[in-house]
Every structure is written in C-alpha cells, then in structure tokens.
Amino acid sequence: MKVASLTTFQTDPASFYAWLHPLMQSILAAKPNKAHFALAKLAAKGIIKTIITQNIDFLHQRAGTIDPIEVHGSLEQFECIQCHTSINYQDDQIKRYLLNGAIPKCPDCKRVLKPAITLFEEMLPINAWEKAYSACTQADLVIAVGTSLEVYPVNLLPELALKQSSNLIINTLSSTHLDKAAAVVLPYDVIQVWQKIQAAFD
Ligand SMILES: [Zn+2]
The missing domain is CATH 3.40.50.1220 (TPP-binding domain)
Structure with a gap:
C-alpha cells in the first residue's frame, strides 16, 4: 500500500507522519x-x-x-476530518512535529489532524x-x-x-x-x- 494514502493515514498515522516529515522539512526550507x-x-x-x-x-x-x-491542496494547513477545525503550519503543534515527530492532534476533538493535501484514494x-x-x-x-x-x-x-x-x-x-x-x-x-x-x- 502507498504510504501517502488515506488508508495509511487512517490506520497507521505514525507511518504516515514519519513519511511526511522529510517532505515537510524540505518544503519549508524551499524558497x-x-x-x-x-x-x-x-x-x-x-x-x-x-x-x-x-x-x-x-x-x-x-x-x-x-x-x-x-x-x-497544500501543506500550509492541517485539518480535522471529524470536526473540520484546522491549524496553520506555523502553529506550535506543527513546530513540535517538525522538531520531534509528535503527531499533530485536533485542538478541539483530539483526533489526528490530516495535512490539507490530496492523498491517494482521495478526490x-x-x-x-x-x-x-x-x-x-x-x-x-x-x-x-x-x-x-x-x-x-x-x-x-x-x-x-x-x-x-x-x-x-x-x-x-x-x-x-x-x-x-x-x-x-x-x-x-x-x-x-x-x-x-x-x-x-x-
Ligand atoms: Zn476535531
């Protein structure tokens, strides 16, 4: 299965966010x-x-x-599939994720946030x-x-x-x-x- 898929995000967020980490770092370093x-x-x-x-x-x-x-979509926002709360990439949670891999959670309902990008299996x-x-x-x-x-x-x-x-x-x-x-x-x-x-x- 592709790691950049909705299924991986939903069933194995740790692998998903481990995959995203170097990509997110290189995108933020890009000018x-x-x-x-x-x-x-x-x-x-x-x-x-x-x-x-x-x-x-x-x-x-x-x-x-x-x-x-x-x-x-883009990695500028991370959103909650459940309650649609979203945070910006400059939020402290994303800073922590970039620093130590802590998976960002919805500030309201505590579900794992999804980067606002189109994954495999998604429209x-x-x-x-x-x-x-x-x-x-x-x-x-x-x-x-x-x-x-x-x-x-x-x-x-x-x-x-x-x-x-x-x-x-x-x-x-x-x-x-x-x-x-x-x-x-x-x-x-x-x-x-x-x-x-x-x-x-x-
Ligand atoms: Zn939520």
Whole structure:
C-alpha cells in the first residue's frame, strides 16, 4: 500500500507522519524562485487572472500570490476530518512535529489532524477543482508552466481550455502530448521565460 494514502493515514498515522516529515522539512526550507515572483507580480497587475497549481508547497503564496487555486491542496494547513477545525503550519503543534515527530492532534476533538493535501484514494478538493475548471473554460489564454502534463486529472485542464477554443501556451523543458495542439511551445527554463515576460510588463 502507498504510504501517502488515506488508508495509511487512517490506520497507521505514525507511518504516515514519519513519511511526511522529510517532505515537510524540505518544503519549508524551499524558497520561491524568480518565476514564482514574476507570476505573483503579473497576477497583482491583473495580467494573469488566475494561478492554478498542483504543487503542495504553497510557494506561490510565499511569493505574494493571493489565493492561487491549489488543486492538490497544500501543506500550509492541517485539518480535522471529524470536526473540520484546522491549524496553520506555523502553529506550535506543527513546530513540535517538525522538531520531534509528535503527531499533530485536533485542538478541539483530539483526533489526528490530516495535512490539507490530496492523498491517494482521495478526490481532489471539490471547490478548488470547480474554480480551476471554470477558470480554464472562461480563459482567453491558458499557459501551462513547468509541467509535463502527466498527472491526471489536472492535465485535463489545458485540454478543456483547448476544447473551449482558448489558446494554449506550454512552457516546460520536456515535451508534452499537447505540444502539437498548443499555439506556442516554449521549451525553455521557466525562470528565464517568466523574468522576461514580467520585464515586458514593467
Ligand atoms: Zn476535531
């Protein structure tokens, strides 16, 4: 069984939280890059209407983007499946977990908290998915950045945009199955590309 699954979380939270520990540490140690900052500036100017991410590292927020749509959730919040109380990653309980592995518990009902990320066996967060779906069907232009478009069902979003006859630009180093359908393919480093695009709007 996959450790990053709902079953492991529910039946063996110790193994689940042992697995999460190094991942959480590396995500918190990560810093937003120049592409994250460029996207945040373009979003703040209204040039980019919506940022959708499948990453759980909340680096877009840390770069200043307000409310990106996180279709796989993120490790910014930990929530109680029972009573829906949630705590932020900066809460003392998460600090203790990072320090000594103590499993975070719901402050209200004392159940084990679940990181607000999509695990195997789980559906994508419905609100985020609906927002992403609606943004992609209404957009004039969808730009897929830094993704090889291999993760289902998020990879359906650019296809959806194409079906609604919006333009698709793909900016990733690897080739993707939608390269032929895209209006433009930018097989270059995302940091170089987005620094240039942002500079053009400065
Ligand atoms: Zn609770």
